[in-house]
Amino acid sequence: MKPTLVLVDDEERILRSLAMLFRPHYSLFTTVDAREALDYVRNHPTHVIVSDQRMPAMRGADLLKAVKDISPNTMRLLLTGYSELEAIVASVNEGEVFRFINKPWDAAELKQTVNHAAEIALNLFSAEPAVRPPVATLTETGSFVAPQPGEGILVIDDDAEVYKAVQEIVGPAQPVHWASSLEQAFALLAEREIGVVISELFVRREAIALALKLLKAQHPEVVTIVMTPFQDTTVLIGLINQGQVYRFLPKPIRRGPLGMNIASALRHHRALKSAPRLREAHAVETLRQPEDSVMATRVMGFLGRLRNRNFASSRA
Structure with a gap:
């Protein structure tokens, strides 16, 4: 056909x-x-x-x-x-x-x-019938329900106010982790179960778009929200095609839209986790040649340690 x-x-x-x-x-x-x-x-x-x-x-x-x-x-x-x-x-x-x-x-x-x-x-x-709708992430009053395993939120931003805002929006039901550098981000990814990443594109003056692309390629179930004042269209197009970014949100933070998008991202993460075939619909375009080979080497080293952790936990 x-x-x-x-x-x-x-x-x-x-x-x-x-x-x-x-x-x-x-x-x-x-x-x-x-x-x-x-x-x-x-x-x-x-x-x-x-x-x-x-x-x-x-x-x-x-x-x-x-x-x-x-x-x-x-x-x-x-x-x-x-x-x-x-x-x-x-x-x-x-x-x-x-x-x-x-x-x-x-x-x-x-x-x-x-x-x-x-x-x-x-x-x-x-693959019909369709995948079951994921469990709701917001209660009728708008608060977040208790998380499922592997649903931590990681904020990658050198501005502590962003982390505090996400914590306040999500409340105590959802674990929120903060990284103010790329090294801290990947250390947390290796130590914690993360379902959603909320990230700036520049952290400590370092561009991290490539890291977000490589993370998605290796871990398609992780859902990324980019929150930035940055407006370079070429970079944003690359993040769509090679990073399958879930949402672009502007700064300064608007709490209402951010809360709804975090809830939506958690639902999307649950769907990707429960239906591996659905991940194909979010396959990233292959990076022909990383724009920053030094960054690529660093990130792949981090991701290698992350794979080793996942392999060890699956054998336990």
Whole structure:
């Protein structure tokens, strides 16, 4: 059976170019109308959707959010010619996209990415019935319920006020750990069971985006929220594609949204932990060549010790 691929762009010329890449191997539905794409997904099993961001009737991020709600096993890719901060943040926080793709695209890379997404979706669709919804993480009054094993929260930030704010939001039910350096972060990861990481991108003037990418590649069940005033779109796109960051949140902290996103991240962690097949939907793009080989060596050393701890605990 050919996987079904939906292509959405308000420019006919771009739709034709995309269709030429995929027609022999996919059952295609192409449209310039986001609402028509949404109707199609409602009524047909759809394995992959590729949508432009800038469209007159609906933003691509809004379309992909609606697709996620209707068909969560459909893999979602956002295509755009503009590296806009708003689009990047929305693609993660609202659409939970698999990949963010810049125009003009590399045809071979785009085909490889879509093929990978389709392979994952076929596995997810064949794994019915769907995974049970994870246990609630908030009570009716808005407080956090008692954690399950392996659900500690790690705050990586050299600002103690961020750690205190997370502690106050979560309350006594959830263990919250604090690292003000990368070394402390990986020491805590080796010692504690961590389900959610809340991290700055610069700690003690050291860029740690690469560390977050490598952590996700080795431990796909760990869910990362990036909270930063940093607005470099290239770095943020890399964190989507190579780090599968769960949320981007701005500073200064807004406690209401942060609390809701922590609860959502814990639910997502539980789902990933209970259904290993679901982790495929959050597979990271391979880092072809780490941008910082010294940092990569340090991080891989940390992760090696973390693997050894996990292996030892599994043998105990």
